[in-house]
Amino acid sequence: MKKYRLLSPGPTPVPEKVLLKMSEVMIHHRTNEFQKVLREVHSKLKKVFCTENPVVIMASSGTGAMEASIVNFLSKADKALIIRGGKFGERFGEICEKYGVATVNYDVVSGECADPLAVADYLKRDPSIKAVFSTLCETSTGVVNDIKAIGKAVRDTKAILVVDAISGLAADELLQDEWGVDLVVAGSQKGLMLPPGLSFLSVSKKAESLMKASDLPKYYFDITKALKAHGKDDTPWTPAVSLIKGLDLVLDTILSEGMHALIARHARLANITREAMKSLGLEIFSKRPSNAVTAVKVPQNVDGTKLVNKMQDEQALTIAGGQEELKGKIFRVAHLGYMDDYDIISAVAGLEIVLKELGYNLTLGKGVGRAQELLSK
């Protein structure tokens, strides 16, 4: 008998009561009962997204909402600035390319965060840039960008700021309205503690004005349609009813903890994870680490792929490896969503065991001890 512990940056564990909520009898989506659920969810989402803007819910993975953030707000002749600090930043550029939107790439060194001054400079040099695309937490490197400062660089220009908060939302602070973020992209299977299958897009008034001019083709991801339906607490297409019922409950959980406490819990668990790793002589890969996921360099002479596989297959602890050029070079431990102190203890304990088995020199319990020290403070 082994319990399955999900320590990956998505999907994250789903609270038991939410799993059961989603197993309630199926109801029809065009009923007063479901409209009431949507009304609740629409109102609670604004609080979690820290915005007065509407937050549209779609049935898709987060990538669908990324596509929606491009095809609804840009046109063929437009130019976009893409902050590329990893796989997910790059994805914005790939989508632009497919739709014939010109891109200017701001390539950030892997493991580092974007420089807000550089963003301001790009915009100054090329005022034709219509949108700036950034990640909040770049899941592939565990870096959190300084969206507050990037927002300052963008807000007084004509460009909109689009933030992929898929893995960062509800873990790293993101004050959409205060910071001047125009579009926030999110997914269900991260900080929102749900199964994958829902994506979100929060739309500012500034973005809405670009939307009217957009000439890129879209149908399923048509945000004009989605916003119109949103205004009536409805959806343009059949919504993922069971996931949305789960969302209603999960948002209650989040809001009863409170956004401030929620972010603080993630910051604390992230800090403890980093400190425990450092106490084992390991190096943190991310220069500006996110609260959602900790990326750690695989020590020399240890096989990074084996590390992740042994954690999965032998310890039933699911962590993530590096992607693409980081494959085998880093491992990533998430502390995202439905996570508490003893999940971190388990993660560190399991990592110690597996690292030792793979020949890394450490004293079992050292990292755990460091985590305990910080947890008991």
Place this chain on the structure above:
Amino acid sequence: MKKYRLLSPGPTPVPEKVLLKMSEVMIHHRTNEFQKVLREVHSKLKKVFCTENPVVIMASSGTGAMEASIVNFLSKADKALIIRGGKFGERFGEICEKYGVATVNYDVVSGECADPLAVADYLKRDPSIKAVFSTLCETSTGVVNDIKAIGKAVRDTKAILVVDAISGLAADELLQDEWGVDLVVAGSQKGLMLPPGLSFLSVSKKAESLMKASDLPKYYFDITKALKAHGKDDTPWTPAVSLIKGLDLVLDTILSEGMHALIARHARLANITREAMKSLGLEIFSKRPSNAVTAVKVPQNVDGTKLVNKMQDEQALTIAGGQEELKGKIFRVAHLGYMDDYDIISAVAGLEIVLKELGYNLTLGKGVGRAQELLSK
């Protein structure tokens, strides 16, 4: 205390064991465990779709798969024949229009089915038509099209045949390979007895050859990517894990009943519903009625909207009204998916009560009696 009975053409009731399956602990999608689920599901889907072609699973509503069936296989200069017999036939045309694909509309009288000879004629007159779009069951009118005959008209031309089987799959017979259907679009919340959130697209070799030439933009719905991942029992984006685990179980249920018995059960329940309605003096709207849903004309002097609302609010029996120009003129009772004899008895009994309350002259029990007669045969 009232039990909620879902008699709408989607979402349909989800079997209790499937609801519980989807409430299992969340697992990661890039694991051997989940890959095994995908392998199983990919193999079972072929049996349910009656095809040797790959059936791709997407996280979206059925409309997303409809869009995928256009943007991956057509190009801007192409022309499509759209069989429009209702709201869902029309949707194919709307999507084509958004992407700049020229359409030829074959408008079928509402409540009637498409004439396969007319389809052949359209193709003969205009050999530049690249694709023919039809619904299997046109949910808005309860009509099932003769896809076998339409397939004969299309298969020896250069055009591909695209069938929206969203509400018809696993209720009305659809032998994809035998009948020469190239793309089959489906959704989870109909005959597949799951919550909404998954869509499906089954792709023939003939369609794959058009795919290579397609110049329409796509990213999330890129079927080239999806087929490549499918070949490795993977998905290009994070899949809706819990729904797919439910799918695995539901496909077992379907295949253990057997496709022949499954279609026969739907045909039987549909026939009984129609006969019960007729015994009450009501008229069936559909000239070629589907096994999935029965559309019935609202009798004179009865308020069709009130009928649907009273069924919902007072009887907890969810049926559907007419859409758009059929609003108030028809009501639709589904017998789709997880449905048995006593669901039909309940539907007929509830309809009798509400019709009588709305002033329609009938003897309570007459329709139920007719249903019993046929059920006991």
